[in-house]
Amino acid sequence: MRGTVRSAFWELRCRLLRAVVADDGMSTVEYAIGTVAAAAFGAILYTVVTGDSVVSALTRIIDKALNTSM
Known part of the structure:
Protein backbone atom coordinates (compact mmCIF):
# COMPACT_ATOMS: atom_id res chain seq x y z
CA MET A 1 0.00 0.00 0.00
CA ARG A 2 2.81 2.36 0.90
CA GLY A 3 4.49 1.80 -2.48
CA THR A 4 1.27 2.63 -4.28
CA VAL A 5 0.92 5.94 -2.44
CA ARG A 6 4.55 6.79 -3.16
CA SER A 7 4.22 5.99 -6.88
CA ALA A 8 0.99 7.98 -7.08
CA PHE A 9 2.75 10.92 -5.42
CA TRP A 10 5.65 10.79 -7.88
CA GLU A 11 3.30 10.50 -10.84
CA LEU A 12 1.34 13.52 -9.63
CA ARG A 13 4.58 15.43 -9.06
CA CYS A 14 5.78 14.64 -12.59
CA ARG A 15 2.48 15.70 -14.13
CA LEU A 16 2.52 18.99 -12.22
CA LEU A 17 6.09 19.69 -13.31
CA ARG A 18 5.21 19.00 -16.93
CA ALA A 19 2.20 21.32 -16.68
CA VAL A 20 4.27 24.13 -15.18
CA VAL A 21 7.17 23.79 -17.61
CA ALA A 22 5.13 23.18 -20.78
CA ASP A 23 5.02 26.10 -23.24
CA ASP A 24 2.44 24.79 -25.69
CA GLY A 25 0.54 28.09 -25.66
CA MET A 26 3.52 30.25 -26.57
CA SER A 27 2.81 30.20 -30.29
CA THR A 28 -0.75 31.37 -29.65
CA VAL A 29 0.47 34.24 -27.49
CA SER A 69 0.55 67.44 -72.62
CA MET A 70 2.21 65.12 -75.07
Missing part, protein backbone atom coordinates in the same frame (compact mmCIF):
# COMPACT_ATOMS: atom_id res chain seq x y z
CA GLU A 30 3.05 35.22 -30.10
CA TYR A 31 0.40 35.25 -32.82
CA ALA A 32 -1.89 37.35 -30.64
CA ILE A 33 0.84 39.91 -29.96
CA GLY A 34 1.74 40.00 -33.66
CA THR A 35 -1.90 40.53 -34.60
CA VAL A 36 -2.30 43.39 -32.13
CA ALA A 37 0.92 45.00 -33.38
CA ALA A 38 -0.18 44.69 -37.01
CA ALA A 39 -3.58 46.20 -36.21
CA ALA A 40 -1.92 49.12 -34.39
CA PHE A 41 0.46 49.69 -37.31
CA GLY A 42 -2.49 49.60 -39.71
CA ALA A 43 -4.38 52.17 -37.64
CA ILE A 44 -1.36 54.49 -37.58
CA LEU A 45 -0.80 54.05 -41.31
CA TYR A 46 -4.47 54.76 -42.03
CA THR A 47 -4.31 57.92 -39.93
CA VAL A 48 -1.22 59.14 -41.78
CA VAL A 49 -2.54 58.30 -45.25
CA THR A 50 -5.93 59.92 -44.69
CA GLY A 51 -4.33 63.06 -43.28
CA ASP A 52 -4.75 66.31 -45.24
CA SER A 53 -1.12 66.64 -46.32
CA VAL A 54 -0.91 63.16 -47.82
CA VAL A 55 -4.27 63.43 -49.58
CA SER A 56 -3.39 66.83 -51.07
CA ALA A 57 0.05 65.58 -52.17
CA LEU A 58 -1.49 62.55 -53.89
CA THR A 59 -4.13 64.76 -55.52
CA ARG A 60 -1.43 67.09 -56.88
CA ILE A 61 0.54 64.15 -58.27
CA ILE A 62 -2.51 62.68 -59.98
CA ASP A 63 -3.60 66.07 -61.37
CA LYS A 64 -0.11 66.70 -62.72
CA ALA A 65 -0.03 63.24 -64.33
CA LEU A 66 -3.45 63.70 -65.94
CA ASN A 67 -2.83 67.25 -67.18
CA THR A 68 0.48 66.71 -68.92
Whole structure:
Protein backbone atom coordinates (compact mmCIF):
# COMPACT_ATOMS: atom_id res chain seq x y z
CA MET A 1 0.00 0.00 0.00
CA ARG A 2 2.81 2.36 0.90
CA GLY A 3 4.49 1.80 -2.48
CA THR A 4 1.27 2.63 -4.28
CA VAL A 5 0.92 5.94 -2.44
CA ARG A 6 4.55 6.79 -3.16
CA SER A 7 4.22 5.99 -6.88
CA ALA A 8 0.99 7.98 -7.08
CA PHE A 9 2.75 10.92 -5.42
CA TRP A 10 5.65 10.79 -7.88
CA GLU A 11 3.30 10.50 -10.84
CA LEU A 12 1.34 13.52 -9.63
CA ARG A 13 4.58 15.43 -9.06
CA CYS A 14 5.78 14.64 -12.59
CA ARG A 15 2.48 15.70 -14.13
CA LEU A 16 2.52 18.99 -12.22
CA LEU A 17 6.09 19.69 -13.31
CA ARG A 18 5.21 19.00 -16.93
CA ALA A 19 2.20 21.32 -16.68
CA VAL A 20 4.27 24.13 -15.18
CA VAL A 21 7.17 23.79 -17.61
CA ALA A 22 5.13 23.18 -20.78
CA ASP A 23 5.02 26.10 -23.24
CA ASP A 24 2.44 24.79 -25.69
CA GLY A 25 0.54 28.09 -25.66
CA MET A 26 3.52 30.25 -26.57
CA SER A 27 2.81 30.20 -30.29
CA THR A 28 -0.75 31.37 -29.65
CA VAL A 29 0.47 34.24 -27.49
CA GLU A 30 3.05 35.22 -30.10
CA TYR A 31 0.40 35.25 -32.82
CA ALA A 32 -1.89 37.35 -30.64
CA ILE A 33 0.84 39.91 -29.96
CA GLY A 34 1.74 40.00 -33.66
CA THR A 35 -1.90 40.53 -34.60
CA VAL A 36 -2.30 43.39 -32.13
CA ALA A 37 0.92 45.00 -33.38
CA ALA A 38 -0.18 44.69 -37.01
CA ALA A 39 -3.58 46.20 -36.21
CA ALA A 40 -1.92 49.12 -34.39
CA PHE A 41 0.46 49.69 -37.31
CA GLY A 42 -2.49 49.60 -39.71
CA ALA A 43 -4.38 52.17 -37.64
CA ILE A 44 -1.36 54.49 -37.58
CA LEU A 45 -0.80 54.05 -41.31
CA TYR A 46 -4.47 54.76 -42.03
CA THR A 47 -4.31 57.92 -39.93
CA VAL A 48 -1.22 59.14 -41.78
CA VAL A 49 -2.54 58.30 -45.25
CA THR A 50 -5.93 59.92 -44.69
CA GLY A 51 -4.33 63.06 -43.28
CA ASP A 52 -4.75 66.31 -45.24
CA SER A 53 -1.12 66.64 -46.32
CA VAL A 54 -0.91 63.16 -47.82
CA VAL A 55 -4.27 63.43 -49.58
CA SER A 56 -3.39 66.83 -51.07
CA ALA A 57 0.05 65.58 -52.17
CA LEU A 58 -1.49 62.55 -53.89
CA THR A 59 -4.13 64.76 -55.52
CA ARG A 60 -1.43 67.09 -56.88
CA ILE A 61 0.54 64.15 -58.27
CA ILE A 62 -2.51 62.68 -59.98
CA ASP A 63 -3.60 66.07 -61.37
CA LYS A 64 -0.11 66.70 -62.72
CA ALA A 65 -0.03 63.24 -64.33
CA LEU A 66 -3.45 63.70 -65.94
CA ASN A 67 -2.83 67.25 -67.18
CA THR A 68 0.48 66.71 -68.92
CA SER A 69 0.55 67.44 -72.62
CA MET A 70 2.21 65.12 -75.07
